[in-house]
């Protein structure tokens with residue numbers, strides 16, 4: 576029994592030592608896993624911080640890229656604007672030099688319709704002025720009967736008629752273009768002056784001073800209902816005062 580009990584005692588002691596070792600091991604393990612957890616948390620925090628730094632840098636870079644793109648767009652727009660300015664200038668410069676040339680020039684004309692011409696249609700423009708008395712600056716087109724103002728300014732215009740056949744007739748000096756009118760014969764904007772003759776009249780005339788803008792046209796209209804054969808003179812005149 577003595578032997579058996581001493582064996583038991585040793586076994587018990589061994590068991591106890593083993594339990595202590597297991598307990599030590601468990602403690603070491605728990606400590607190790609705690610360290611691992613701390614290490615993981617630390618790594619995670621560092622990763623988050625790095626991520627935030629990278630994200631911040633990226634946002635900053637994106638902002639810079641947007642600014643750069645905007646500047647590039649502005650530059651392109653400016654170049655486009657410059658191009659259009661250049662295009663306008665290439666059109667304007669010759670016009671300006673032409674205006675410089677015209678500015679000092681005398682502008683004016685007088686022209687007469689041929690005798691024995693039949694004016695037929697109501698509202699027809701007087702054309703084909705065969706006799707050019709003067710045409711300074713060449714701004715009156717004798718074929719179309721139109722004077723085109725080359726410069727803004729004050730102009731004097733007149734229409735003189737001598738009749739042989741005594742009859743009622745209506746002649747108008749017209750200024751065009753007009754955005755409002757449907758019929759220039761009745762448009763206050765278009766009519767610069769007119770001659771309304773009675774049957775017993777032998778001549779008639781109108782003299783008007785009118786403001787014209789560059790490009791405005793002056794021409795004369797026959798506005799009577801009956802056809803007329805004029806055997807004397809229809810004289811159309813315009814000149815720039817200043």
Ligand SMILES: [Zn+2]
Pocket residue numbers: 753754755756757758759762763764765766
């Ligand atoms: Zn009109």
